[in-house]
Amino acid sequence: MSRKVRVTVWNEFRHEKESEIVRKAYPDGIHTAIGEGLGSVVDVTYATLDDAEHGLSEEVLNNTDVLIWWGHKAHDEVQDEIVNRVHDRVLKGMGLIVLHSGHFSKVFKKLMGTGCDLKWREADEKERIWVVAPSHPIVEGIGEYIELEAEEMYGEHFDIPQPDELIMVSWFEGGEVFRSGCTFTRGQGKIFYFRPGHETYRTYYNEQIRRVISNAVQWAAPTTREYPKYGNHKPLETIKGKA
């Protein structure tokens, strides 16, 4: 794509309003920290749960190349109509980056077809995210691992389909591992799930985390092709006895 990739960062934006701790970590909301991390090489807009249509009108989505999704405590409040709209846009080619607790969002579960459950623990423990697919563009510029001094733990089994590509695996101080960076394709859309980012930690200010998300945005941007034709199809060759 020669023009800038158009990114919409969606945030539930509730923790920040209700918790002093979260507000201290993300004074302007998690979405803003994510968006600022993308820099000026992309066009960023924001949308949150309490906006009209959750900020995800047809017009907004039709002008979004890549949608980033952060949600946690209010997955159920996302209206099914909007979930279906986002799902449909992904199948039509919009990239989707699902962060952290977004694993339980309606739209991620709908795209995966599985329960998307996992183990979790809030214990201020160390996470070390190891790169296992070193040639993938999503880890361009990233070291052998990203170390986060304190994060929420997510542990296996993570109930997702086998990812197309497994890019990162986390080690947790408390003894678990987790497939932390996974790609999927659904329809014309590319999807990246990235684990870190509990609301009480300033993870989205970490330069390496920001780099991964920026890389993922470029990777997930739509490919320019005509949408496939489905349905009844005339033969391209002569069929015997029909000539």
Added chain:
Amino acid sequence: MSRKVRVTVWNEFRHEKESEIVRKAYPDGIHTAIGEGLGSVVDVTYATLDDAEHGLSEEVLNNTDVLIWWGHKAHDEVQDEIVNRVHDRVLKGMGLIVLHSGHFSKVFKKLMGTGCDLKWREADEKERIWVVAPSHPIVEGIGEYIELEAEEMYGEHFDIPQPDELIMVSWFEGGEVFRSGCTFTRGQGKIFYFRPGHETYRTYYNEQIRRVISNAVQWAAPTTREYPKYGNHKPLETIKGKA
């Protein structure tokens, strides 16, 4: 599994009642032809759309190791409650074999997360199904290809996620190709999609087609393990500052 695999063959069973041509091809219903093809090495029961709960009560599903699904013209009549029940059983470990027009069934679309659309044509044309994963147990005993003198055409793009394993690819006389044998895992369940079997052709009496389905039943039978534990998880190791 040391005991026989318990298979339930589900058929919409409408074409056979409404069309003389289909009834001639499958006098006792498509399900019966499929079930007979499995032989006595498995325990077969049948269920159809017009049975109570579509024949898929909790009890039936809890006693099913592998469910085979054939549906076409009445996908919409399958109640969402039953779809969710089947979906849930697959995630818990039941194998699922989806045949032909079942690609558009509610449960397959829910498991895939995509539209599952494709090109199609009814033109009595030749299909040649080539094996591309020759060491897979699903093609044990199968030759280099299976040739069907007349079948419905299904063509790419087939809107499914990238399969875990691509086992067979079809060539069609009219000029198309199709990924005809695909495996997926969802939760604890194994899924096999197998293309052939339009209702007007006696495809399910073909010995090679029957062998593929029989092999797939053994492949899809559940693995015996405790269901994974999800949710809050105590640390297995001491976390610094928490000791």
Added chain:
Amino acid sequence: MSRKVRVTVWNEFRHEKESEIVRKAYPDGIHTAIGEGLGSVVDVTYATLDDAEHGLSEEVLNNTDVLIWWGHKAHDEVQDEIVNRVHDRVLKGMGLIVLHSGHFSKVFKKLMGTGCDLKWREADEKERIWVVAPSHPIVEGIGEYIELEAEEMYGEHFDIPQPDELIMVSWFEGGEVFRSGCTFTRGQGKIFYFRPGHETYRTYYNEQIRRVISNAVQWAAPTTREYPKYGNHKPLETIKGKA
């Protein structure tokens, strides 16, 4: 990568010297037709079998981001030392695009670990290459299929490992199918195998074929990261009883 990708096009360049038919199809050699098809967005250099070190000195390879390989009748004449050098450079990150009969080159077989054999036939028959991974950047700008009026046939089973991504599947007039566009990763290097291009047909002048190869060059360009550290590794955490 902000600078131009540096591509080396390697051609055996023997058919063109020995056959009037091939010389007519490719007066300046197959490599030139491939290189011209890449346009000016990349830096192209050429290397051929009969050059010193087959044109693939350490210096040339160290300044190559993506190597394109066309070989057929003289695979055995490629010296093992050069094969090992190319293999090593791929593992270190150089992209590799293997075309057509290059399936039987020493370096492709060494990277795959398999025999890489297939069925073939020269019968001036039609090939139709269907896209099965429509969101992949390698098929950006490509239609539903590419049709070639006359090509050599390659048929399954193609003895390669399961590709990371299957992007295109060919239909042949004579009744076969073939996995024609396949990606692999080996070490830090990305590999794309692309089927078409028998020496007697002007396939590498076809605009759609050129577009696929151009896309593949961008896709295969190296990711910028430090090479992974291997070998003995000091613990990052305190090990009990060792503190």
Added chain:
Amino acid sequence: MSRKVRVTVWNEFRHEKESEIVRKAYPDGIHTAIGEGLGSVVDVTYATLDDAEHGLSEEVLNNTDVLIWWGHKAHDEVQDEIVNRVHDRVLKGMGLIVLHSGHFSKVFKKLMGTGCDLKWREADEKERIWVVAPSHPIVEGIGEYIELEAEEMYGEHFDIPQPDELIMVSWFEGGEVFRSGCTFTRGQGKIFYFRPGHETYRTYYNEQIRRVISNAVQWAAPTTREYPKYGNHKPLETIKGKA
């Protein structure tokens, strides 16, 4: 397969002769401990480096369904002729289970096409092997994880191609992770790499480890099919202008 699977356990069998510590762990050799763990449901024979032809004559290999490989300090002493013979048998359908330090064996590297390097450390540390593909037959009967009180550490990046299926991931006390259970196919052969088993620990007496290897033997046993036909192939359909 209705008859018993015929397993050959190959061991370098040098550490046991040279080190008191290893001899104490494996008085009759690592191979014997592995073979006994398979029980009587399979037919087990043994072969070691210092046997004639390393115990891997044509006859032995032709009568082996699944070969298990443990080697470490003498990879270079395995003759290329025998390596090629084993490689060829795998491509023809023999299953191969590569254990622990076998990652650096000539035959595994030849099958993978990569360097197969990794990080390592001998520090008597804890390993916890997590199951990430819970429905796979290789983990039938296995809990959520296998815990080994002391093992050698292997850490990422593990320089292998993307596995067909990733089944287990290890957590190490010192801070690393590792893809510990990986499947691959090459030609007609199925390959399973399984990490644990340093020579100084009694890992191959562990019941869960033995169960994994036993399951892998059943999974890797050859599929009964005719070997694919390669080479020149007559058309199956009439080609225009050739009729």
